Amino acid sequence: MPNRVRQSPDDATARPRVGLLVTCLVDLFRPAVGFAAVRLLEDAGCVVDVPAVQTCCGQPAYNGGDSGNARAIAKRTIEAFEPFDYVVAPSGSCAGMLREHYPRLFPTGAGWHGRAQALAERTHELVSFLADVLGVREVAARFEADATYHDSCSGLREMGVRGQPRRLLASVGGLTVAEMRDSDACCGFGGTFCVKYPEISTRLVDEKCAKILATGAGVLLGGDLGCLMNIAGRLARESHPVRVFHVAEVLAGTAGRGIGERGR
Amino acid sequence: MKSAAHDFPSRARAGLQNPDLVRAMARARTGFIDKRRAAVDALPEYPQLRRIAREIKEHTLQHLDYYLERFEARVREHGGHVHWASTPAEAQAIVLDVCRAAGAKRITKGKSMVGEEIALNEALEAAGFEPIETDLGEYIIQLANEPPSHIIAPAIHKTRDQIADLFHARHAQYGLHERRTEPTALVGEARTVLREKFQTADVGITGANFLVAETGSSVIVTNEGNGDLTNTLPRVHVVTAGIEKVVPTLEDMSTILRVLARNATGQEASAYTTLSSGPRRAGDLDGPGEYHVVLLDNGRSQMLGNEFHEMLRCIRCGACMNHCPVYHAVGGHAYGWVYVGPMGSVLTPLMVGLDEARDLPNACTLNGRCREVCPMEIPLSDMIRKLREREFDERLTPPRTRLGLRAWAFAARRPALYRFVTSLAMRVLGLLGRRRGRLRRLPLAGGWTGTRDLPAPAGETFMAAWAKRRVEKR
Amino acid sequence: MSIARERILASVRRSLRRAGPLPESVREVLDRRLDAPAPNLKPALDDDPVSHFVHKADAVHARISRVSTLAEVSGVVLRHIEEHGLGESIVAAPGLEGVQWSNRLAVERRAARGSDQISVTGAFAGIAETGSVMLLSGPESPTTLNFLPEDHVVVLRESRIVPHLEDAWAMLREERGSMPRTVNLICGPSKTGDVELVILEGAHGPRRLHVIVVRE
Numbered sequence: 045m046p047n048r049v050r051q052s053p054d055d056a057t058a059r060p061r062v063g064l065l066v067t068c069l070v071d072l073f074r075p076a077v078g079f080a081a082v083r084l085l086e087d088a089g090c091v092v093d094v095p096a097v098q099t100c101c102g103q104p105a106y107n108g109g110d111s112g113n114a115r116a117i118a119k120r121t122i123e124a125f126e127p128f129d130y131v132v133a134p135s136g137s138c139a140g141m142l143r144e145h146y147p148r149l150f151p152t153g154a155g156w157h158g159r160a161q162a163l164a165e166r167t168h169e170l171v172s173f174l175a176d177v178l179g180v181r182e183v184a185a186r187f188e189a190d191a192t193y194h195d196s197c198s199g200l201r202e203m204g205v206r207g208q209p210r211r212l213l214a215s216v217g218g219l220t221v222a223e224m225r226d227s228d229a230c231c232g233f234g235g236t237f238c239v240k241y242p243e244i245s246t247r248l249v250d251e252k253c254a255k256i257l258a259t260g261a262g263v264l265l266g267g268d269l270g271c272l273m274n275i276a277g278r279l280a281r282e283s284h285p286v287r288v289f290h291v292a293e294v295l296a297g298t299a300g301r302g303i304g305e306r307g308r
Numbered sequence: 309m310k311s312a313a314h315d316f317p318s319r320a321r322a323g324l325q326n327p328d329l330v331r332a333m334a335r336a337r338t339g340f341i342d343k344r345r346a347a348v349d350a351l352p353e354y355p356q357l358r359r360i361a362r363e364i365k366e367h368t369l370q371h372l373d374y375y376l377e378r379f380e381a382r383v384r385e386h387g388g389h390v391h392w393a394s395t396p397a398e399a400q401a402i403v404l405d406v407c408r409a410a411g412a413k414r415i416t417k418g419k420s421m422v423g424e425e426i427a428l429n430e431a432l433e434a435a436g437f438e439p440i441e442t443d444l445g446e447y448i449i450q451l452a453n454e455p456p457s458h459i460i461a462p463a464i465h466k467t468r469d470q471i472a473d474l475f476h477a478r479h480a481q482y483g484l485h486e487r488r489t490e491p492t493a494l495v496g497e498a499r500t501v502l503r504e505k506f507q508t509a510d511v512g513i514t515g516a517n518f519l520v521a522e523t524g525s526s527v528i529v530t531n532e533g534n535g536d537l538t539n540t541l542p543r544v545h546v547v548t549a550g551i552e553k554v555v556p557t558l559e560d561m562s563t564i565l566r567v568l569a570r571n572a573t574g575q576e577a578s579a580y581t582t583l584s585s586g587p588r589r590a591g592d593l594d595g596p597g598e599y600h601v602v603l604l605d606n607g608r609s610q611m612l613g614n615e616f617h618e619m620l621r622c623i624r625c626g627a628c629m630n631h632c633p634v635y636h637a638v639g640g641h642a643y644g645w646v647y648v649g650p651m652g653s654v655l656t657p658l659m660v661g662l663d664e665a666r667d668l669p670n671a672c673t674l675n676g677r678c679r680e681v682c683p684m685e686i687p688l689s690d691m692i693r694k695l696r697e698r699e700f701d702e703r704l705t706p707p708r709t710r711l712g713l714r715a716w717a718f719a720a721r722r723p724a725l726y727r728f729v730t731s732l733a734m735r736v737l738g739l740l741g742r743r744r745g746r747l748r749r750l751p752l753a754g755g756w757t758g759t760r761d762l763p764a765p766a767g768e769t770f771m772a773a774w775a776k777r778r779v780e781k782r
Numbered sequence: 783m784s785i786a787r788e789r790i791l792a793s794v795r796r797s798l799r800r801a802g803p804l805p806e807s808v809r810e811v812l813d814r815r816l817d818a819p820a821p822n823l824k825p826a827l828d829d830d831p832v833s834h835f836v837h838k839a840d841a842v843h844a845r846i847s848r849v850s851t852l853a854e855v856s857g858v859v860l861r862h863i864e865e866h867g868l869g870e871s872i873v874a875a876p877g878l879e880g881v882q883w884s885n886r887l888a889v890e891r892r893a894a895r896g897s898d899q900i901s902v903t904g905a906f907a908g909i910a911e912t913g914s915v916m917l918l919s920g921p922e923s924p925t926t927l928n929f930l931p932e933d934h935v936v937v938l939r940e941s942r943i944v945p946h947l948e949d950a951w952a953m954l955r956e957e958r959g960s961m962p963r964t965v966n967l968i969c970g971p972s973k974t975g976d977v978e979l980v981i982l983e984g985a986h987g988p989r990r991l992h993v994i995v996v997r998e
């Protein structure tokens with residue numbers, strides 16, 4: 045199949061070994077995104093494993109100023125993922141935490157700094173990993189929809205995710221993607237920000253929703269579940285029938301029930 | 309200016325609910341962002357210029373004592389005076405002394421953020437002087453007795469109708485009785501009123517965008533021309549500037565000018581860039597007879613070399629606030645002090661105290677757009693995060709947040725416990741949300757569910773499902 | 783020397799982890815940087831300096847007139863006066879030489895007053911990159927002429943148009959040796975965006991900037 049890039053399909057030892065950082069939100073709220081990620085990675089020729097000791101990347105502690113706990117969680121994560129060729133997360137935000145911020149948690153020169161740095165260099169956001177590292181150019185999925193795409197802040201600014209999801213989505217049969225204005229503006233999620241300053245957060249997500257609605261798209265896609273739950277939750281509260289999916293679900297061809305939709 | 313930063317939550321709420329502010333911020337969003345983008349894109353060398361501009365500032369900061377002394381020596385050679393002030397109070401006292409010595413009554417002022425920082429207007433008024441802001445935006449907010457809400461457009465929050473009301477009420481004393489709302493008319497009216505003030509002022513006070521060490525020049529960059537009437541017509545010209553404003557040479561200033569104008573207003577160059585070097589020279593037919601520069605520290609020398617060092621590269625262009633979604637939502641006054649938006653979230657805690665301004669670093673989504681556009685590549689998000697760390701270490705973080713973070717981290721460090729608690733919780737949430745696929749209300753989660761539904765979890769966590777899949781595969 | 787001065791410099795040095803002033807060897811390097819300033823990157827211009835200047839000045843709403851000789855300046859000023867319905871008295875910079883003024887014009891040579899309608903000044907240089915003119919203060923060129931009148935007419939010789947600001951600084955150092963009290967870089971007429979971000983011209987400085995570019 046043209047979408048599969050396998051270096052030596054018969055030789056399991058030559059295939060990249062990927063540790064999937066599921067991310068806490070995917071683990072708890074939307075396992076389907078995790079399975080979509082596994083499928084995409086395996087289709088692209090990776091051997092995927094999910095270390096059982098992972099919990100969360102530690103961002104809530106880190107961004108909350110609790111660097112002590114952030115460091116402790118980072119050490120666990122580093123240990124769990126060190127055996128892999130790559131660490132891949134279906135989230136720009138969590139991948140950004142490992143890539144950009146783990147090394148800063150430890151003083152330069154310390155052993156842990158070197159380990160964090162080494163892991164950082166092997167850490168990727170899912171879609172950019174598929175496109176930039178594995179060279180995936182297209183997928184075999186179909187998804188009948190007019191969609192628009194939200195650039196999540198960390199993915200865009202820490203991990204350089206912008207063109208990759210759009211290019212891969214262009215290969216999805218039946219799907220069109222229309223750009224919204226200011227697709228790179230924050231949706232107001234911001235981790236704990238959204239519950240610490242709910243009124244400000246609501247204003248931001250309202251502006252994001254208005255721009256989504258202005259495109260006339262029936263589907264919103266994005267690469268970070270935090271943003272997507274925030275936007276989907278607000279769209280639902282305001283009774284806008286826009287369906288929301290993680291980009292991995294559409295690329296893997298497994299998009300069924302949208303975020304916040306009732307089971308069938 | 310006295311800080312009201314502690315009052316961020318209620319001021320932010322007021323901003324969110326102010327329909328005029330919402331409209332003003334919508335204008336700002338499109339105006340500033342689109343113009344800046346176009347101006348930056350039109351200059352192919354922009355990325356290199358930005359890098360060089362950053363290097364110039366960094367080089368200067370590393371040798372700041374040297375360049376300040378060189379600047380001072382040059383100003384003296386021109387016959388000017390340089391004064392040093394560690395604190396706002398010292399700076400106020402110096403300016404008051406200069407004004408008293410000059411026998412001044414009326415004092416015109418060009419826009420100066422350091423002037424705001426040291427609360428100069430209040431000090432001058434208290435001492436019996438008549439300070440008059442001459443930048444149109446500053447003039448408007450002075451009439452309204454408000455602080456600036458934007459660094460480039462201080463009265464950005466005011467509508468033409470509000471300005472018309474202000475002028476109508478305050479300009480009757482000059483014989484201007486008609487209430488006019490057209491922007492052209494408003495600008496004309498201010499021009500008429502301020503003309504007379506310019507020509508009768510005894511002292512003119514401006515800020516500085518740069519201090520050039522090579523030549524001993526203070527430099528202002530403006531569009532209205534008010535700064536030039538302020539520094540040319542009165543008998544005495546006083547410059548108030550932070551010590552970080554110094555740059556080595558005219559060439560270095562020229563490089564930074566290219567990135568400043570584009571980032572501030574989307575212009576290739578501002579209408580007026582003016583270099584003042586000392587008092588009037590022999591034979592000059594105009595210009596001030598005295599020239600004073602007040603160099604303010606106010607914590608800057610301590611930021612040097614510490615974790616907030618990079619903030620000293622700031623050229624006050626305002627690009628960070630123009631691209632900040634929180635600033636757009638709440639407006640400048642929510643920040644409660646002189647500097648607003650992301651630069652305020654860093655500077656206010658450092659200058660007026662973290663306890664006073666503890667909300668500011670938290671009211672940020674860490675989206676990083678400010679840093680992306682910052683011409684000086686100041687890592688604002690990282691600094692904001694560092695301030696949160698200080699708050700946590702100094703126990704300024706609210707107890708509830710602290711407790712929540714602690715409890716969560718306790719579990720996150722213990723995978724088995726975490727797995728047990730979360731899968732139980734998700735099973736419950738999944739059941740609660742099964743019918744609708746989402747939850748409209750949830751105890752202790754009002755911050756979320758007050759305005760948003762919570763998409764319900766699937767019930768079974770990924771980790772649980774994955775463990776099953778592994779068993780099946782075997 | 784003030785106490786604050788010593789306190790601030792000491793604090794700066796402490797922050798930079800130095801016990802005292804920079805060592806002599808470093809100072810010498812920095813002295814050289816200041817004594818022989820070198821341009822940083824100068825953006826490429828896509829056409830010759832004069833055309834570029836005209837194009838850029840026009841873009842910022844400066845009025846541009848191009849003439850062959852100084853003899854034509856008076857006529858341009860008269861047309862400017864007619865076009866805008868202004869009075870026929872002007873203030874010229876004392877140092878503006880070589881212009882034969884029409885006897886219709888009442889010309890005074892002095893600094894500006896608040897009631898002046900039109901000033902005519904020379905310029906030290908034109909900056910092609912931005913379409914700005916550079917004026918230096920001095921007995922021959924009072925600064926008030928650049929700001930008080932409603933209309934500012936600048937006479938600029940083509941030979942004084944340089945590609946970049948850095949070129950003008952080099953010229954200033956060579957021709958003058960030291961800084962005048964004031965250097966004004968002027969790019970278009972006075973403007974403001976302080977009322978609802980509507981850009982309006984004629985805030986506090988001249989409402990109109992007219993640059994007469996003289997070929998000779």
